[in-house]
Amino acid sequence: MMWRFDPLPEDSVPLMAEHNPGLVLLAVLLAILAASTLLPVLERCRSAASLRSGWGWVLAGALAMGCGVWAMHFTAMLAHRLPVAVTYSPGIxxxxxxxxxxxxxxxxxxARLPLPRKHRLWIAALSLGLGVGAMHYVGMEALxxxxxMHYRPSLFVLSLVVAVGVAWLGLGSNIWLLRHVRRIWAYLIGATILGLAVSAMHYVAMAATEFVPSSQGEVIGLAMDYQVLSILVSVAVTIIIALLFLAVLLDRRFSLISASLSSSEKRFELLAQTSESGIFTCEQSFDYINPAMSVITGYSEGELYQMPVSDLLGFDPDLEFTGRAQDEHLYRETFVTTKQGHHRWLYVTLGRLQSGARGYLGSAFxxxxxxxxxxxxxxxxxxxxxxxLPNRKFFMNRLSALVNEWAQRPRSDSMTPPFAVMFVDVxxxxxxNDxxxxxxxxxxxxxxxxxxxxALPRSGLVSRVGGDEFAVLFEGAPQVQLIERDAERLHQAFEQPFRLGEQExxxxxxxxxxxxxxRxxxxxxxxxxxxxxxxxxxxQGQTRSCVFDAVMHQSAQGRLALERDLRQALKDEAFELLYQPIVRLPDGELTGFEALIRWRKPDGSRVFPGEFIALAEETGLINPLGDWVLREACRQIGQWQRNEGAEQDFYISVNLSSVQFFQANLIETVRSAMSEHSVQPGQLKLELTEGILVDDNPQIVDRMRQLLAMGCGIMVDDFGTGYSSLSYLQRFPLEVLKIDQSFTAKIKESTGLHLVRxxxxxxxxxxxxxIAEGIESEDVAHCLAGxxxxxxxxxYFARPLSADQAGRCFESPQAAIGAHQKGHH
Structure with missing residues (x-):
């Protein structure tokens, strides 16, 4: 191409060309159209996540720009009409x-070079300008x-300078406009400047070219005329438009994706900034942390960014994810120490950011x-x-573990007991409490x-197993003598009073x-x-200890059997009431009866109350049993009034246990029984033990007054054997004291006589x-009367009588009682 710079022969006259204005304008529009495809693609390449993901945009943009500038060049050449026949070489x-x-x-x-922006701009302008210039001058060789053709050197150089300079202006203005105006205006203005730059370079280059007639003959070889070139230009324009349309669609799609990603990014940022949970990304150190991480750990953002992840969380993410699937997550509860020295528990969730990457996204709650x-x-x-103290559940778990462990060993009656249990009741x-x-x-x-x-050795496991009950587990082959010695220490420790405030x-x-x-x-x-x-x-009494033995076990088994039989007896109504007469002294005139319960066994024998009443109170069976006694006594009163013609001034006294007296429905039970059998006031009396009366409880007085209001007299049974005191005798509404038979039996002794008096x-x-109980001789009766x-x-007067025997006492009270008295003697 260097010969094109040779000077023109002296006698040569350059040919004058004409220009078609329409095609000139079309060429400029094609240049602007080509530039409009380049600028959006340039922006996409600049914002692509990686060079690999931007290759498609590079290829599409380069083809669109190349076809557009090529079409612009040859459209401009079509507009340039020489006064000779012109055709073009297809290959060139x-x-x-x-x-x-x-x-x-x-x-x-x-756009992807790791250089400052101004350096990247000059390199891009140089590449584009020289590309346009090279395309033009290579295309001219196809003519x-x-x-x-001869080129003027100064204008030739100027054409390249114009191409590079105006390319720099177009690219730079586009970058500036993208920051200050809407993107569409930035693209339109930048494309116009860049299109005019290409057009300017073309016409400067054409001005640098001179055509002179040649002495060579007709051009021979493969060539294409203006019609073929027009078709090629049309195809190129079609390609440009197609690529431009595709770029617009892709740009719109990309814009929607970018907007969605931007919205998602903003939402994530808002969520991360306002979340109470710590959110972070990391490798070996933190890349991003939200404010909650600083709140949770007490460290500032700068301190956290400088801190290895393993130092804070206590584990290395890379080691934890070794061997895990790509999409598998890590869930971990970890213990951390804050900057202030406080200990916090965090629930950490960790997952890989993306396939093949080493980064992790995590949260800490x-x-x-x-x-x-x-x-x-x-x-x-x-x-x-x-x-x-440990509770019953803990105690039983430990005891179960020991029993299960020793149950695996061979039995040996001579073995030393490996552990023992002490049960302590206050x-x-x-x-x-009351x-x-x-x-x-x-x-x-x-x-x-x-x-x-x-008071106990440190080896004993002390547990509270109930309200005022404690259990102690001794391990390590304890000896019974040592445990009894420990029990004695407990008793001695409780000899000292307990002081709370001013009370002991x-x-x-x-x-x-x-x-x-x-076993x-x-x-x-x-x-x-x-x-x-x-x-x-x-x-056995207060302040006692007892070691379990086989006899005790048998006794417990007997109590269980007795309880079972007692429950069955209640279902079968296997009880009866006997009636012991209460008489005036000394003549023996009948005034009433005391109802005494007996349990009839299937073999016909009778069980006395002393054998089952205590068990009934312990198991709660005393309530249904006592209710039956009350109803049966009232029924008997009603029957005697109807059948025996008894006068209304007799009565039957019934014993109430402390458990029965405090049951919630006692008043209703008594009222219902009296009403059902038409029992008159004074015909039913209730005997209470002293144990009920020693308690200074307002409920007791209230309940007694309700019973008195219904016509039930109140007696104190076995007076003198418990807490004999004037205080409760004055406090409660009582009618009668019953002197216990233990005092009556000793009335002939000086001490007994003085106590009874x-x-x-x-x-x-x-x-x-x-009323004196247990009178067994005439002398005692006369002494008491005296x-x-x-x-x-x-x-002395009569043994307890059946209902029929007691009923005959109403016919001739003294005779009936005397008959029983003689039978006794």
Missing amino acids: TFLSMVPIVLGAAGTLLC MAAVS DITERKQMEQELRYLAFNDPLTD NRFKLI NFGMSKGDQLLKVIARRIKS FFLSLSVGIALFHP YRDAEALYRDATLAKERAKQ AIISMAHALELGV LGCELGQGY
Whole structure:
């Protein structure tokens, strides 16, 4: 091409060309159209996530720009009319498209160069400008005519400078406009400037070209005329428009995706910024953290960015994800220490950011409160919050573990017991709760627990297993003598009073001990035997200890059998009432009866109350049994009134246990029984033990007054054997004292005589009647009468009678009683 710069021959005259204005304008529009395809693609290449993802845009943009500039060039050449025949070489024509495609591709690739923006802009402008210039001058070589071309060097260089400079102006203005105006205007203005730059370069280059007639003949070889070139230009324009349309669709799609991603990014950012959970991305260190991470850990953002992830969270993400599936997540509860030294529990979720990447996206939720709550629930499940001792569940779990462990070993009767259970019951603690309230009782229980624990060796597991009950588990082959010595220490510790404020309390213990034996197959059996030993200790008196033995087990089995039979007897109504006459002293005139219950066995024998009443009270069976006695006594009163013609001034007295007296429906039961059988006021009397009356409970007085209002007299049974006191005799609305037969039997002794005289005198002073029990001789009857005792009962007058026998007493009371008296003698 260098010969094109040779000077023109002196005698040559350059040919003058004409220009078609319409085709000139079309060429400029094609240049602008080509530039409009390049700028959006350039923006997409610049914002692509990676070079790989931008290759499609580079290829599409380079082809569109190349076809557009090529079409513009040859459209402009069609507008340039020489006064000679002109055609074009197809090979060179198509080859001329290569420089502009490469130049456009270079321009697009510059957007990804790791250089400052101004450097990238100059390189892109240089690539595009030189590409346009190369395309033009290579395309000029495709021209085939009887002419020779000569270039003016200055204008040639100027054409390239114009191409590069105006390309820089077009690309730079587009970058500036994208930051200050809407994108569509930035593209339109930038495309116009860039299109004019291409057009300007073309016409400067054409001005640098001179055509002179050539002496060569007709051009020979493959060529194409203006019509073929027009078709090629049309095809190129069609390609440009198609690519432009495709670019518009892709741009719109990309814009929607970008808007969606932008919206999602904003939502994520808002969620991350306002979330109470920590959100972060990391590799070995943190790449992003939200404000909650600083709140949770106490470290500033700068401190967290400098801190390795493993130092804060306690594990290395890379190690944790080794061997895991690509889409698998990590869920971990981890314990961290904040900057202030506080300990927090975090629930961390971690997953890979994307396939093949090393980054992780994670969240950290503070679960400290939940962990503390779990700890508290676990504590409450196995500990007594009042005394801070293990509870029954913890005790039984430990005992079960020991029993199961030793159940696996061979049996040996000679083995040393590997562990033992001590059951401790605080006697009469209920009185403190009833008199001083639950709050005072709880305070006292705390002191009791501390005293029990301090009195026992450290090897014993002390647990609170009930209201005022404690259990101790001794491990390590304890000996019975050592455990009894520990029990003695407990008793000695309770000899000292308990002081709460200004009040002192004296308490005692009942202690049961059960040593392990290979016969035990479950913890409940060993625990049960310790409680049985405690019950035996309680029966023996206050401040006692008892070691479980086989006899005790047999006794317990007997009590279970007795309870079973007692329940069946209630269903079968296998009970009857006998009636012992109560008479005036000394003549024996009948005034009433005391109802005495008997249990009829299937073999015809009778069981006395002393054998089953205590068990009935313990098991709660005393309530249905006592209700039956009340109803049966009232029924008998009604029957005697109808059939025997009894006068209304007789009565039947019925014993009430303390359990029965405090049952909620007692008043309704008494009222219903009296009403059903037409019992008149005074015909039913109730006998209470002194144990009920020692309690200063307003409910007792209220209940007594209700009974009195219905016509039921109140007697104190077995007076003198319990808490004989003037205080309760004055406090409660009583009618009669019954002197226990233990005093009556000793009336012939000086001490016994004085005690009976004192009781009678005290009762009279309080305007109470007196009944003496257990009179077995005439001398005793006359002696009691002489002391002022009005009434009495006993074998001297009559044994307990059946209902039929007692009914005959109404026909001739003294004769009937005398007959029974003679039978007795």
